[in-house]
Amino acid sequence: MTHPGISVLNLQKYFSKRKGVLRTRGTTMHALRDVSFEVALGETYGLLGPNGSGKSTLIRVLSTLLVPDGGEVRLLGHRLPGEERLVRQKIGRVSVDAAFYKKLSARENLLYSAYLYGLEARAAERRALEILEQLGLEGERFTDPLEEMSRGMQQKVAITRALLVNPPLLLLDEPTTGLDPKSKRDVQTFLENLRRTEGTTILLTSHDMAETERLCARIGFLAKGRLTAEGTAAELKRQAGAASLDDAFIALAGERLEEEGDAEKGAPDKVAPGEVETGGAAADKSSADEADEAAPALTE
Amino acid sequence: MEQVLRQAYAFVFRDYHLTRRYMSWVVVFTFYAVVNSATIAFIGVAAKDRRLTLTLLVGVMLWGFLSVLFNEIANSISYERWEGTLEYTFMAPVSRLIHLLGVSLYAAAYSIVRMFVVLVGLWLLIDLNLGGANLAGFAVVLAVSSLAFIGLGLMAAVLPVVSPERGAEATNIFQGILLLVSGVYYPVEVLPRWLQPLAYVSPATYALRACRKLMGIEGTGEVAQLRGAPLAAVLPELLILLGMGVVMIPLGLFVFGRVEGWAKRTGKLKRTG
Numbered sequence: 035m036t037h038p039g040i041s042v043l044n045l046q047k048y049f050s051k052r053k054g055v056l057r058t059r060g061t062t063m064h065a066l067r068d069v070s071f072e073v074a075l076g077e078t079y080g081l082l083g084p085n086g087s088g089k090s091t092l093i094r095v096l097s098t099l100l101v102p103d104g105g106e107v108r109l110l111g112h113r114l115p116g117e118e119r120l121v122r123q124k125i126g127r128v129s130v131d132a133a134f135y136k137k138l139s140a141r142e143n144l145l146y147s148a149y150l151y152g153l154e155a156r157a158a159e160r161r162a163l164e165i166l167e168q169l170g171l172e173g174e175r176f177t178d179p180l181e182e183m184s185r186g187m188q189q190k191v192a193i194t195r196a197l198l199v200n201p202p203l204l205l206l207d208e209p210t211t212g213l214d215p216k217s218k219r220d221v222q223t224f225l226e227n228l229r230r231t232e233g234t235t236i237l238l239t240s241h242d243m244a245e246t247e248r249l250c251a252r253i254g255f256l257a258k259g260r261l262t263a264e265g266t267a268a269e270l271k272r273q274a275g276a277a278s279l280d281d282a283f284i285a286l287a288g289e290r291l292e293e294e295g296d297a298e299k300g301a302p303d304k305v306a307p308g309e310v311e312t313g314g315a316a317a318d319k320s321s322a323d324e325a326d327e328a329a330p331a332l333t334e
Numbered sequence: 335m336e337q338v339l340r341q342a343y344a345f346v347f348r349d350y351h352l353t354r355r356y357m358s359w360v361v362v363f364t365f366y367a368v369v370n371s372a373t374i375a376f377i378g379v380a381a382k383d384r385r386l387t388l389t390l391l392v393g394v395m396l397w398g399f400l401s402v403l404f405n406e407i408a409n410s411i412s413y414e415r416w417e418g419t420l421e422y423t424f425m426a427p428v429s430r431l432i433h434l435l436g437v438s439l440y441a442a443a444y445s446i447v448r449m450f451v452v453l454v455g456l457w458l459l460i461d462l463n464l465g466g467a468n469l470a471g472f473a474v475v476l477a478v479s480s481l482a483f484i485g486l487g488l489m490a491a492v493l494p495v496v497s498p499e500r501g502a503e504a505t506n507i508f509q510g511i512l513l514l515v516s517g518v519y520y521p522v523e524v525l526p527r528w529l530q531p532l533a534y535v536s537p538a539t540y541a542l543r544a545c546r547k548l549m550g551i552e553g554t555g556e557v558a559q560l561r562g563a564p565l566a567a568v569l570p571e572l573l574i575l576l577g578m579g580v581v582m583i584p585l586g587l588f589v590f591g592r593v594e595g596w597a598k599r600t601g602k603l604k605r606t607g
Contacts, residue, residue, distance in 0.1 A: 049601050094604075097425045101599045122427040133418030135348065137355040142348075149344030150426040152337030179355070195422075 037111035039203055039235030040073040040096065046104035047091055047259075065091040067259045068105070073252075075110075075202075076233040078225070080240060080250030082283060088259040089239035090129070093207045096237065097127045110203055110235075123151075126196030130208040132188035136181040140166075140191045143180060144198060151199045158198055165194040168227070170220040186217035193221060197228070204228075206238045210245060218245070225249055243279040253279070257287035341428045345436025346443075349406075353444065364448060367398055368455030374519065375460050388551045388560075391456070393518040396545055399449045399476060400483045400538055401509060406441030407434070407487025408509075412494035412502045421603055430590055434491070438484045445480075468548040468562030475544045475568065478575045482537035485582020486512075492586075492593045495602065512536050517543075537578045544571035 047066040053059050065088045073079040083089050094100040096109060098118040107114040112121045134143045141159065148158030163173055169190040180188055189209065196204060206225075210218045222245060228234050240246050246253055247267045254264040263270060263286040267279055274285035353360055371394040378387025414420040423433065456462060490508055494501030515522065515529060516538035522530055533539045546552050547568050550560040565572075597603050 091601075094421075094601075097421070099421050099425055099598060099603055100601060101595070103599075119427055122425055125425070127422075127425060129421075131418060133422060135352060135417050135419060138348075138351050142351045146344055146348045146351075147422070147426075149340045149347055150423070150428050152340045152427075154340075 036075075037108065038072045039075045039077065039110060040071075040079070040237060041108040042072070042092075042096075042105070043070050043107075044105035045069040045092070045095065045102055045107060047088075047095060047100060047102055064259050066095070066102075069256070069259070069261050070105075071254055071261060071264060073235055073237060075235055076229065077252065078229050078236040078238060078250045080238045080246035080253040081256050082240060082243070082246055082253060082279075083256035083287070084241070086258075087256045089256055090207055091259075092256070093127065093129070093205050093237070093239060096205055097125065098122055123199075124201055125203045125205060126199065126201035127205040128189075128192050128196045128207065128209045130211050132180075132185070132192040134180045134188065134191065137179055139177045139179050140183070140194075141176045143191065144195055147195045148198050153198065161198060161200075162194050165197050166190060169193060169224050170217070186213045189213060190217070190221070193224070200232065202232075202234060204234050204236045206236060208239055208241065210240070210242065222249060243283070247279055255283055255287040262287045338432055341426075341432045342436040342439065344428070345410075345433065346440045349410075349437070349440040349444070364451055364455075367448070367452050368459075371395065371398065371452055371456055372459045375456065379460065385551050387460070388549055389546065390519055391460075391462070392545050392549055392551070393542060395449060395453065395456075396476070396479075396542055397513065397516075397518045397538065398452055399445050400479065400541065401513070402448055403441050403445040403480060404483050404487045404490065404509060404512075405505075406444060407438055407484060408490035408493075408505045409502070410437045410441075411491045412498070412505075415494055415498050424594070424603060430594065431587060434488055434587065434590065437491075438487070441487070442480055442484075464549075464560065466560030466562055467550060468564065471548040471562065471565040471568065472545055474565060475541055475548065475572065475575070478572050478579065479537055479541035481579025482575055482582050485579055485584075485586045486537070488583065488586025489589050492590045495590075495593050495597050498602075512538055515539070537575055537582075540571040540574045540578075544568035544575075547571075 045066050046064075046068065048062050048064045050060060050062050053061070069088070069092065071079070081089050081092065091100065095102050095107060095114070098114060098121055101115050109121050110124055112124075114121060135146075138146070141162070144162045145155055145158060148155065148162075163176065166176065167173065171187055171190045175183065175187065180191065183191070189212075193209060196206075210221050213221065225236065225238075226249065229236060236249075238246065238249060250267075252264060252266055253270060255262045255270070263273065263282075265273065270282045270286065271277070271279060274282035276282040276285055371391070374394045375387055375391045378384070378390050381387075411420065414423055486508075490505045492501075493504045497504075511532070515525065515532040516536040517533060518538065522533040522539060525533065543552075547563040548565070550562040552563075
């Protein structure tokens with residue numbers, strides 16, 4: 035039986051917070067509203083959206099780190115929520131911030147990850163070195179603590195970690211944000227080769243129009259938690275009557291990508307205690323590292 | 335099975351290398367533990383009271399062991415939150431049982447090694463004649479009481495998931511209450527009457543009572559020669575400790591699982607700090 039790599043139907047995710055002791059006031063932030071899309075096996079699908087649009091929330095739902103509040107999610111045929119264990123065996127994730135034990139070396143971090151997935155150490159070490167070499171990171175940095183590496187190097191180690199188990203599905207959340215042009219190109223070339231040689235299904239979120247156009251067969255525009263348009267880059271430009279993907283995004287999503295979510299600033303939905311309201315803006319974000327996650331900015 | 339063992343080993347591997355990388359701090363903390371233990375034991379030496387000296391020594395050694403064990407487990411999650419790796423651990427295909435078993439294994443090994451280092455340090459500073467004490471029984475009590483403290487650690491580990499900042503603070507408050515009510519350095523009878531019931535729900539109370547019997551320092555009067563009680567004499571304490579472990583470990587895992595589910599619904603797993 036064939037199934038899509040990713041199938042998302044009417045996905046909803048909201049975050050709530052209560053304030054006050056005696057007179058509680060509830061706020062509800064809708065991070066994802068009725069999001070639906072499919073990614074075919076072996077396809078690279080891009081999600082473009084400004085900060086706070088819900089990209090990272092979507093990646094977290096697909097990574098089994100957030101439980102959806104509505105809709106259907108299937109990854110490689112496995113249902114979420116319900117089949118988290120099977121999904122976890124088959125996905126790799128790279129987030130915008132390379133989260134590691136910074137005191138440990140790349141080798142120690144990668145071996146820890148390999149053991150978590152039940153891999154044999156020698157085989158994992160061999161594969162890690164192969165991937166790092168393809169990404170343009172010298173083998174001699176393998177035993178250096180992560181804290182002594184540049185952000186670009188750390189991000190390459192993060193990509194290596196996601197690929198150690200050779201996952202058939204890769205979730206990439208702004209993997210090249212903050213990288214220098216050379217590192218960016220190394221990563222992009224690697225991802226192209228990976229899709230071609232391994233047939234890996236890739237979901238890529240980005241702010242980078244050129245990168246998305248280069249890597250992705252199809253692209254979705256995400257704004258304020260809604261998927262406002264999707265298609266190939268050419269289709270989106272044609273649909274918007276625009277010359278560039280940037281212009282197409284402004285026309286179809288109603289906002290700019292580069293304004294870091296400024297257009298979304300504003301009050302969260304305010305609802306009475308016990309109520310849940312379905313309108314309102316996504317969260318304002320101040321840190322690039324915390325881009326796109328509507329909830330914690332309010333809840334912490 | 336091999337895969338499960340590797341997954342449990344992942345946490346031992348990680349924590350061993352983190353300890354190695356923070357070795358200078360480990361040395362500093364261990365040095366402080368030796369000095370702290372010695373200063374407490376010297377109170378008994380100054381009073382020329384061998385029973386008091388050994389009572390304090392048992393307290394400081396046992397509390398040192400159990401509190402480090404508790405801390406290592408309880409702080410494992412807050413440390414992951416701090417480093418931002420918690421999401422990666424939680425999205426790995428490893429069960430929470432194996433995850434927390436791995437963390438507990440390393441915590442137990444680290445606590446044992448640290449306790450021996452502190453003991454050696456004390457040996458250099460204080461005349462420790464333990465001839466006659468039932469040291470094998472002491473080891474059994476340590477092993478059994480570890481189970482209850484692992485269970486408590488699992489329950490405390492969940493606090494940073496609930497609230498990243500307040501969780502770590504609550505862990506310290508909890509540990510402080512255990513120290514206060516368990517009779518680590520004094521009999522629980524000296525506590526205010528309203529506080530004494532808490533002593534009965536602390537596993538440390540039973541562990542300390544058992545260890546003092548095994549050392550032969552229960553009761554009052556002059557201690558010329560240690561006559562440690564046989565293991566059978568502390569069977570009631572061992573059974574209570576075992577019962578606490580049997581209840582607290584599954585309870586800790588259950589609580590952890592529930593809170594993890596709640597955190598995934600409310601978006602609390604995200605990196606902070």
